[in-house]
Amino acid sequence: MPLEKAHALVLRTSAFRETSCVVTLWTREFGKVRALAKGGRRLRSRFQSALDVLHLCDIVLIRKTSAQLDLLTEAHLVDRFNVLRQSLQAYYAACFILEILCACAQENDPHPQWFDTTIRTLRQLQPPHLLRTLLSWEIIALRELGMHPMLDQCVQCKKLLEVSSSSQPITWNALAGGVLCARCAMARSGQRTLQPELWHAWRCIAKQQDFEFPEATCQHLIDLLHDYWSHRLEQPLRLASYLSTAS
Amino acid sequence: MHMKNMTKSASDPIWTQGGLLGRVWEHLNRWPGIGPKSAERLLFYLLAADSSEVIDFAQALVELKQRIHPCRQCHHWTEDELCSICSDPKRDSSLLCVVEQPRDVIALERAGVYRGYYHVLGGRLAPLEGIGPEKLTVDSLLRRVQQGQVREVILATNPTFEGDGTALYLSSLLAPLGVKITRLARGLPSGSSLEFANSAMLADALEGRRAL
Numbered sequence: 001m002p003l004e005k006a007h008a009l010v011l012r013t014s015a016f017r018e019t020s021c022v023v024t025l026w027t028r029e030f031g032k033v034r035a036l037a038k039g040g041r042r043l044r045s046r047f048q049s050a051l052d053v054l055h056l057c058d059i060v061l062i063r064k065t066s067a068q069l070d071l072l073t074e075a076h077l078v079d080r081f082n083v084l085r086q087s088l089q090a091y092y093a094a095c096f097i098l099e100i101l102c103a104c105a106q107e108n109d110p111h112p113q114w115f116d117t118t119i120r121t122l123r124q125l126q127p128p129h130l131l132r133t134l135l136s137w138e139i140i141a142l143r144e145l146g147m148h149p150m151l152d153q154c155v156q157c158k159k160l161l162e163v164s165s166s167s168q169p170i171t172w173n174a175l176a177g178g179v180l181c182a183r184c185a186m187a188r189s190g191q192r193t194l195q196p197e198l199w200h201a202w203r204c205i206a207k208q209q210d211f212e213f214p215e216a217t218c219q220h221l222i223d224l225l226h227d228y229w230s231h232r233l234e235q236p237l238r239l240a241s242y243l244s245t246a247s
Numbered sequence: 248m249h250m251k252n253m254t255k256s257a258s259d260p261i262w263t264q265g266g267l268l269g270r271v272w273e274h275l276n277r278w279p280g281i282g283p284k285s286a287e288r289l290l291f292y293l294l295a296a297d298s299s300e301v302i303d304f305a306q307a308l309v310e311l312k313q314r315i316h317p318c319r320q321c322h323h324w325t326e327d328e329l330c331s332i333c334s335d336p337k338r339d340s341s342l343l344c345v346v347e348q349p350r351d352v353i354a355l356e357r358a359g360v361y362r363g364y365y366h367v368l369g370g371r372l373a374p375l376e377g378i379g380p381e382k383l384t385v386d387s388l389l390r391r392v393q394q395g396q397v398r399e400v401i402l403a404t405n406p407t408f409e410g411d412g413t414a415l416y417l418s419s420l421l422a423p424l425g426v427k428i429t430r431l432a433r434g435l436p437s438g439s440s441l442e443f444a445n446s447a448m449l450a451d452a453l454e455g456r457r458a459l
Contacts, residue, residue, distance in 0.1 A: 018280055049445065049447045050447075052408050053407070053408040053409065054408050055408075077445065077446060077447050080447060080450075084408075085408075085411040085415065086415075087415070088415045088416055091411075092374070095374050095412070102375070238374055238375060238377060239375070242374050
């Protein structure tokens with residue numbers, strides 16, 4: 001059985017028998033992995049304190065070819081992201097990232113760039129730029145997952161949205177997966193209007209352009225994105241309400 | 248929660264197929280730390296033991312479920328309205344230690360150092376598992392602190408991501424009430440040596456260092 005090394009973020013741990021635990025890890029090299037950590041719950045285990053949620057570790061695991069769980073043999077703590085334990089808003093934002101990762105990360109589907117961005121984001125999640133940092137992460141995540149909505153052209157007829165028309169509200173349809181031109185909007189139901197500044201801010205973040213916009217725009221965009229995540233994942237996001245309460 | 252494979256295999260005892268013996272064996276096998284072999288050993292012990300001893304044990308179990316309930320004040324298990332700690336007038340009423348589980352009260356009491364009162368939350372905040380503040384005894388904690396006797400609240404939730412999150416949430420609620428809020432120290436265990444401490448322990452110990 002092959003012994004593999006990986007960088008991993010702990011997504012979840014659950015008790016198994018008296019002293020062991022099953023850990024769900026998101027690795028840079030293999031995507032999501034579920035592994036058994038024998039003796040992982042002992043105070044003096046060889047994993048020490050590495051196996052807690054949202055801990056970044058260097059791991060060694062034995063990969064099983066059958067449907068059995070992989071076996072975790074080593075885990076060394078690299079980062080605990082202490083900033084997340086200093087503000088409630090940062091804690092909820094980290095939980096939100098965790099919720100998306102738990103729902104979207106797949107086995108044997110590594111996303112090294114997204115992994116690196118996530119680690120960077122978890123280190124930077126602190127006020128006053130917390131919402132903006134989270135927003136950027138969400139947009140990168142949507143793009144990595146192939147779920148980023150169309151913003152520059154009509155999702156239905158593919159007609160480019162003219163910049164001159166951006167002073168008027170734009171029609172947004174989460175179910176269709178993007179913005180609609182005036183003609184297509186009339187033929188579909190379930191859309192809402194997107195204020196031009198919101199549309200502009202979203203496009204700027206998506207293109208990684210430096211652009212200053214008020215915190216309120218950021219909050220509106222976050223709410224809009226949460227709505228969009230819920231549509232795409234076909235389930236309400238548990239952390240969405242926590243995030244809006246904390247802010 | 249303990250995961251136990253309850254499916255029957257060829258190695259399971261013959262009584263797993265049913266009957267009274269099978270029922271008792273299955274009950275014992277569900278208990279934490281008790282595997283099929285231990286359940287079998289306990290079953291044989293019960294069969295061989297004095298009838299009075301077994302009946303006494305069974306009655307104690309029934310009474311346990313009928314008479315033990317959470318303390319009205321701190322939510323620790325008790326037989327009376329108030330637990331032995333809450334009804335002890337010699338304790339320091341200016342100190343309140345908030346823990347996740349009743350077992351944490353026992354662990355802290357075993358240390359024999361703390362002389363204040365406790366408050367059992369009944370879990371920790373776990374938004375991803377759908378455990379929000381409404382499922383914990385947060386309202387009752389706030390009411391206790393608002394009564395005015397408490398000067399310091401010690402947040403003794405576990406030093407995990409969720410435990411720290413719970414402490415953050417509680418401190419955001421308690422801060423406007425004007426009480427001192429502290430968190431249990433973490434770091435090096437007594438009697439250990441720096442050489443064998445892991446990086447997390449050392450980081451915690453350095454962060455939580457104090458003046459002599």
